[in-house]
Amino acid sequence: MDLLIKTGAVKLRSHLEKFLVGDDDNETVRQSRNGSSQRAIWVVELCSDNREAVRFKNLSSGLYLTASDSQFLLGMTGKRVLQLSIFDPTRVEWEPISDGFQLKFRSTKEGKYLRANGGTPPWRNSVTHDSPLTGGTTSWILWDVEPVLLSDLGSFNDALSTLSSFNSVFSDEFGGSNPGSPMSARSIASSPASRLFSKKRSGMDLFYNAKTVRLKSHHDKYLIAEDDKESVTQDRNGSARNARWVVEPVKGSNHIIRLKSCYGKYLTASNQHFLLGMTGSKVLQTMPRKLDSSVEWEPTKDGSQVRLKTRYGNYLRANGGLPPWRNSVTHDVPHRTATQDWVVWNVDILEISDYSDKVDDEVKKVEDLKPKAKPGSGLEQATVEKSDSFGSDMNSVSNGSQKYNRQESSDSGTYSPPKQDGRLIYYHVADDYGGVDDGVEGNSFTFKGHSVKELTQKLEEETGLEDILVCTRSPLNAKLYPLRLQLPPNNTTMHIVVVPSTSRLAGEFAKAGIS
Structure with missing residues (x-):
């Protein structure tokens, strides 16, 4: 008060x-x-x-x-x-x-x-x-x-x-x-x-002393700068060098940052639509001649995590769902409760500014003490090998610890995805006649229940509708039929159509005694 x-x-x-x-x-x-x-x-x-x-x-x-x-x-x-x-x-x-x-x-x-x-x-x-x-x-x-x-x-x-x-x-x-x-x-x-x-x-306290960071999305995937030096996607391999982003503070502001990829390009909120007719614009790597607001991000705290907001009010968003949405990154505003977590990121600090600068100074001092070898001599080859070995050790220190370096090595092998808790539900809300726009991305959420009643209650929460019919489409004739039995086993991904009780199709089901 x-x-x-x-x-x-x-x-x-x-x-x-x-x-x-x-x-x-x-x-x-x-x-x-x-x-x-x-x-x-x-x-x-x-x-x-x-x-x-x-x-x-x-x-x-x-x-x-x-x-x-x-x-x-x-x-x-x-x-x-x-x-x-x-x-x-x-x-x-x-x-x-x-x-x-x-x-x-x-x-x-x-x-x-x-x-x-x-x-x-x-x-x-x-x-x-x-x-x-x-x-x-x-x-x-x-x-x-x-x-x-x-x-x-x-x-x-x-x-x-x-x-x-x-x-x-x-x-x-x-x-x-x-x-x-x-x-x-x-x-x-x-x-x-x-x-x-x-x-x-404010979420700047997560970036104040950071020199290099990784950003992990709600889908347990990392923000990746692709090899084409333009695209930005998500990937589970966080040990790759293109998962690292250099934090660059903006002069004159204490709450805005820029993020630079390993290719020297900035994370940019472009004005190009990701898909025609859909919300969300592309996030790219660019190097503009003049650094403007499109490469500036405002960290906003969300518990122990952070949202990254553009100067125009959109958020860096890690998309889920089916291709072409899967693994894509856009800037958008979450429209539904089910996608609120898509704009939330975990920040892993890989290098701290002051400490890493001291390490660089120590490396330079050691380099100056090394014996200078003539080209073509055996001493030159031995020096190069020792230098590479020393550089590897120092990199592991600047990244945080030897423990982190070992973690990267283990991650570089074959990735074994964690077992998903619950099943993925994709749904559309049908029109008055039961039609849906299959060309539009279906909403989705993770469902941990096992009964049709529980699924109906969850969909009512997601849609704000009451007394809905939960239907599936027949693979034989593409007609809609209400779900009345238990859900399929083994947490199978399901595609659902929600039929409002006020629609004509719901009335036809009632006349036929189907509910």
Whole structure:
């Protein structure tokens, strides 16, 4: 609670990495990836009659975040969240509840939580107030809070005049200064809340002393610079030299880095689409004449792991699924809960800057002490062999330890993939007549259950739909048939079609007595 009050103005970001925004119609509240507009900024007000609750007022529209009593969809759980002027004061009051570094916001009127919905339309990008019904949707009510520095706003004077009309709690927090003054804006930016959130989001501490790193994806594969000196892929062989990336800090910034491959080229977020009509653009190795923002990455912490964000808000993403997606690397934003982990990377530090520089100095000193041999003499050959041996030993030290060097040797042999825990499920959501677009990548997730009932529940969590039919396509006539028996044994990969209960095909199944 204190953190919100000291912050003053905030942006709220959902588990889908989308911002809570007030729409242009001055009524709808939705999620958007564009967090740069004033419609994504909410000014925090303290409720005079409830010290445990706050109100959120949209900076652009001047309207309040409201928990309405109208259903979002008839017959479904969840009610609409709108931006309105105050009619019922209790409907604009939200109680912040801490959950680790994130917050939940509970409506004091309904007792339900502000929820960012995922799944297919009309759920996609919608915002309701509801309770998490299943374990798979508990993260939908968690929000990251980003403090807003008032001096960074586009219409600075408008923002200050808006804040000057708010309650006087800020004057108490910041020593009686006017909330609309530049001093107050600086105080908010340097408040404990601002420092806490910036510390939580920053991932630079994983790269500060790193000279060379490896990046391992959610699929236990390493980021690889291909031999064509252009492509970037994933591979399980982390001992190869093209799995190493040199960390290069960007001058004038303490939170941006560049990554250079073993071929001397930079990891680049290009503007070339990976597949026509699909989200995601290619990640390449390039050497631009002038280093620009396309080769700059912002590390963002995610627990003990890191996300690498482009200057345009996309993330370095390791793709799974079927070819051509398998082993590909793009920059994109995770649209679904099932692919959230695809933008998370483990960082293995291979060389530390200061220590490796000292090792290089020692190597140079030893080189200077070596006897100089004449070309063609036997001493020259012996010197070369001893030099290679010494260089090998020193490389193993600079990479961290002799233990790491032995690990690389063992990895260079035949790779034995770990046994997969669970089966891989690919699914499409059918249209009204049961049709699916086979040319579009199917969504996927790992499923550890064994029954059709468990699979149905999991798919309802993934899609946001209820009372679905889980179907498979017959290899003989390509028709859809609902699954009614146990799943195939041995964790076989399955391709599923989800049929919504509201579709015509579901009605035909019901008439035929198939369910």
